Amino acid sequence: MSTAMPANRALIPVTLLTGFLGSGKTTLLNQWLQQPDMAETLVIINEFGERALDHRLVAHSQENVVKTLDNGCMCCNIRGDLVQTLRNSVWRFARGGQRQFKQVIIETTGLADPAPIIQTLTTHPQLLKHFRLSHVLTTVDLIHGLHTLQEHPQAQRQMMMADTLLLTKSDQAQDGQYEALRSQLIALNPAASQYLCPLNTEIQVAWTEPTQRSDPSLNAFQPVQAFQPMNSFQPVALGHSMPSSSQASHQHGDDLYTFGLTLEAPVTQAQLNQWIEQMKALAGPRLLRFKGLFNVAGCEQPVVVHGVQHVISPPQTLPTWPDDDRRSSLTWITHQLPQSEVFAALSLPMPSSD
Numbered sequence: 001m002s003t004a005m006p007a008n009r010a011l012i013p014v015t016l017l018t019g020f021l022g023s024g025k026t027t028l029l030n031q032w033l034q035q036p037d038m039a040e041t042l043v044i045i046n047e048f049g050e051r052a053l054d055h056r057l058v059a060h061s062q063e064n065v066v067k068t069l070d071n072g073c074m075c076c077n078i079r080g081d082l083v084q085t086l087r088n089s090v091w092r093f094a095r096g097g098q099r100q101f102k103q104v105i106i107e108t109t110g111l112a113d114p115a116p117i118i119q120t121l122t123t124h125p126q127l128l129k130h131f132r133l134s135h136v137l138t139t140v141d142l143i144h145g146l147h148t149l150q151e152h153p154q155a156q157r158q159m160m161m162a163d164t165l166l167l168t169k170s171d172q173a174q175d176g177q178y179e180a181l182r183s184q185l186i187a188l189n190p191a192a193s194q195y196l197c198p199l200n201t202e203i204q205v206a207w208t209e210p211t212q213r214s215d216p217s218l219n220a221f222q223p224v225q226a227f228q229p230m231n232s233f234q235p236v237a238l239g240h241s242m243p244s245s246s247q248a249s250h251q252h253g254d255d256l257y258t259f260g261l262t263l264e265a266p267v268t269q270a271q272l273n274q275w276i277e278q279m280k281a282l283a284g285p286r287l288l289r290f291k292g293l294f295n296v297a298g299c300e301q302p303v304v305v306h307g308v309q310h311v312i313s314p315p316q317t318l319p320t321w322p323d324d325d326r327r328s329s330l331t332w333i334t335h336q337l338p339q340s341e342v343f344a345a346l347s348l349p350m351p352s353s354d
């Protein structure tokens with residue numbers, strides 16, 4: 001029996017998509033997945049915590065989206081899970097003996113160190129039989145990128161490990177932000193290609209093999225708008241708290257906190273608006289990330305609210321609910337901003353410690 005490894009071309013290409021919290025990974029992923037030739041893509045989303053939302057925000061056939069959870073250290077636990085998920089995928093996603101996907105994209109958590117994941121993908125003997133790492137893409141947010149680079153070593157690692165740096169949020173960047181960040185990135189990772197990825201315009205992504213990537217006009221695609229902006233964003237007076245049904249909190253090193261909240265009953269539009277105003281008062285460098293998927297009374301579609309540091313984006317409606325769960329789900333990741341302070345600012349009761 002031959003023990004030779006399969007030829008490189010026969011192996012399934014795996015793209016690792018990483019980037020700091022809120023830097024635009026899921027947004028780009030949703031744009032890519034609109035391309036016809038991306039239909040046969042298995043998407044593995046590594047998320048943190050039981051209220052993880054990303055897998056529900058990915059506009060892709062949900063049967064081709066797999067969630068793996070980090071419930072401990074952000075990047076250590078994924079390795080066992082990832083190996084298991086990838087190994088199982090070879091038969092689990094087959095129909096009539098035929099594999100239903102031709103490539104894999106793994107989206108990491110925004111706090112992940114990609115190094116151990118890359119190491120696993122490139123050295124694990126069981127994975128090497130079927131898979132090969134083709135790209136490491138790192139999203140870098142032009143608005144927060146410089147600050148993030150200085151303050152968060154995880155972001156620096158993500159940028160250093162990339163073969164391709166995808167610069168997002170150019171539409172909101174101010175004069176000089178691009179040049180300042182670009183020179184830092186060149187110093188940090190001179191070998192990486194850099195691409196500007198404007199939102200909802202034709203963008204070019206290095207989807208081909210790194211050696212074929214010389215012409216940046218290749219592989220352009222037309223992303224669709226994953227979200228429709230809501231026009232009814234009208235702040236109301238403060239002082240009204242949202243109902244809470246369950247909460248959970250988890251604290252990490254480096255003064256990082258993650259916690260969440262699930263709301264059983266739909267919220268009113270006024271509650272949502274007022275609550276967004278309260279979130280804006282909390283926004284700043286300590287609010288690394290906020291994601292909320294809301295069931296708003298009278299609205300059939302789910303409403304998403306994103307917060308990234310000092311930016312709280314206007315609510316957006318998703319075309320459909322991703323699954324049968326109609327509860328509102330909120331998650332926070334903060335730095336030196338404990339749950340008690342957030343909940344006090346939002347007039348939410350703290351969960352009991354037992």
Ligand SMILES: Nc1nc2c(ncn2[C@@H]2O[C@H](COP(=O)(O)OP(=O)(O)OP(=O)(O)O)[C@@H](O)[C@H]2O)c(=O)[nH]1
Pocket residue numbers: 019020021022023024025026027028054109110111139168169170171172197198199289306307308313
């Ligand atoms: N204006 C603008 N907003 C963007 C762009 N890319 C992403 N966003 C917004 O930034 C916020 C975070 O985007 P996501 O795609 O969820 O970021 P992420 O990296 O997947 O976030 P995590 O999974 O929490 O790490 C959302 O409100 C997006 O709509 C962009 O190019 N321009």
